[in-house]
Amino acid sequence: EQNDGLCQKLTESCANQKPQQPWEKDAWEISRDTLKLDRRLGAGQFGEVWMATYNKHTKVAVKTMKPGTMSLEAFMAEANLMKTLQHDKLVKLHAVVTKEEPIYIITEFMEKGSLLDFLKTPEGNRVQLPKLIDFSAQTAEDGAYIYTHTHTHRGLMCLYLICTCLYCSLSSVVPSSVIFNTNHWVLTGAKFPIKWTAPEAINYGSFTIKSDMWSFGILLMEIVTYGRTPYPGMSNPDVIRALERDYRMPRTESCPEELYDIMLKCWKKKPEDRPTFEYMQSVLEDFYTATESQYQQQP
Structure with a gap:
C-alpha cells in the first residue's frame, strides 16, 4: 500500500514464481499424474528406484514396490518412519502415492546415485x-x-x-x-x-x-x-x-x-x-x- 522506501510500489506477485510443493505444506499424498518417470536408476530386492519429474519442473527420486516382495503395510511403514526422521545426512521424504498400486515413495534426488x-x-x-x-x-x-x-x-x-x-x-x-x-x-x-x-x-x-x-x-x-x-x-x-x-x-x-x-x-x-x-x-x-x-x- 505504501512504497516504504522502495523505488516503486509493489503491484502483484511474480507470475513465474515457483509453485509451492506439497511437501512444503506437509501434505504427503500427491497424484500419480503429477509424476513423470524419466529413467530407472536401479533395482533392489524391494523394488525399483526411478529418476522422475514432479509437476514438470522438480527432479525427484521415486521408489516403487516390487509386487510380491513386501507387504503394503511394511512399505508404508518405511514411508511413515521416514516422515519422522529429519537429518542433513538422511535422504528426505517428499511425498507418497498410496491410493492405488503401484505404491510410490518420493524422495529428494541425489545426483551421483548410490x-x-x-x-x-x-x-x-x-x-x-x-x-x-x-x-x-x-x-x-x-x-x-x-x-x-x-x-x-x-x-x-x-x-x-x-x-x-x-x-x-x-x-x-x-x-x-x-x-x-x-x-x-x-x-x-x-x-x-x-x-x-x-x-x-x-x-x-x-x-x-x-x-x-x-x-x-x-x-x-x-x-x-x-x-x-x-x-x-x-x-x-x-x-x-x-x-x-x-x-x-x-x-x-x-x-x-x-x-x-x-x-x-x-x-x-x-x-x-x-x-x-x-x-x-x-x-x-x-x-x-x-x-x-x-x-x-x-x-
Missing part, C-alpha cells in the same frame, strides 16, 4: 582413502542419529547409501518384523540380504543395534574395496556355513590394518562386545584426521 555405483565409476575410483573413511564416519553419524529414535536400520548396505558431491546419506530405513524362509530372511514378505546380516539375525531373527553394527562392518569393507560385493566368490549358503565356523572376511591390500581392526570389532561373535555407532563415529573421525594429514604430507 555409493555402490559411484565407487565403481572412474571418478569414484580416484577417491583416496581419507575420503572413504569420511564416508564411513558420516554413515556412523547417521546410524547414531537413527538409534536416538530407537529404530534399527536393517540394511546398512552400500547399495542403500546415496552419494552426492562426495557426501553420504542413508537412503532408506527398513522397519518391520522378520520371519524365516528356507532360502532367505524375509521382512514381512521382503527378501533380506544374507551377506550383510549378523549371525544371530540369520539364526534367530534377532535384529538389534548390534546386528546393525555387524552390517556396518560389512559396509566398511565395501567402501574400502570400492564397491566390491562382500564375500567374493561365496554363495549365501557358503557364507552361512562359514560364519558358523567363525569365518571373517580377510583384509585386502587396500585396507589399512587399523581399519581392518575396526571391522573385526564390528564382527565380534557376541553382539554385546560390538561397539556403538557413537564410538564408531568418533574412531573413524579421528582415523580420517590422521590419514588426511598423512596424505597431505605425501609428495
Whole structure:
C-alpha cells in the first residue's frame, strides 16, 4: 500500500514464481499424474528406484514396490518412519502415492546415485582413502542419529547409501518384523540380504543395534574395496556355513590394518562386545584426521 522506501510500489506477485510443493505444506499424498518417470536408476530386492519429474519442473527420486516382495503395510511403514526422521545426512521424504498400486515413495534426488555405483565409476575410483573413511564416519553419524529414535536400520548396505558431491546419506530405513524362509530372511514378505546380516539375525531373527553394527562392518569393507560385493566368490549358503565356523572376511591390500581392526570389532561373535555407532563415529573421525594429514604430507 505504501512504497516504504522502495523505488516503486509493489503491484502483484511474480507470475513465474515457483509453485509451492506439497511437501512444503506437509501434505504427503500427491497424484500419480503429477509424476513423470524419466529413467530407472536401479533395482533392489524391494523394488525399483526411478529418476522422475514432479509437476514438470522438480527432479525427484521415486521408489516403487516390487509386487510380491513386501507387504503394503511394511512399505508404508518405511514411508511413515521416514516422515519422522529429519537429518542433513538422511535422504528426505517428499511425498507418497498410496491410493492405488503401484505404491510410490518420493524422495529428494541425489545426483551421483548410490555409493555402490559411484565407487565403481572412474571418478569414484580416484577417491583416496581419507575420503572413504569420511564416508564411513558420516554413515556412523547417521546410524547414531537413527538409534536416538530407537529404530534399527536393517540394511546398512552400500547399495542403500546415496552419494552426492562426495557426501553420504542413508537412503532408506527398513522397519518391520522378520520371519524365516528356507532360502532367505524375509521382512514381512521382503527378501533380506544374507551377506550383510549378523549371525544371530540369520539364526534367530534377532535384529538389534548390534546386528546393525555387524552390517556396518560389512559396509566398511565395501567402501574400502570400492564397491566390491562382500564375500567374493561365496554363495549365501557358503557364507552361512562359514560364519558358523567363525569365518571373517580377510583384509585386502587396500585396507589399512587399523581399519581392518575396526571391522573385526564390528564382527565380534557376541553382539554385546560390538561397539556403538557413537564410538564408531568418533574412531573413524579421528582415523580420517590422521590419514588426511598423512596424505597431505605425501609428495
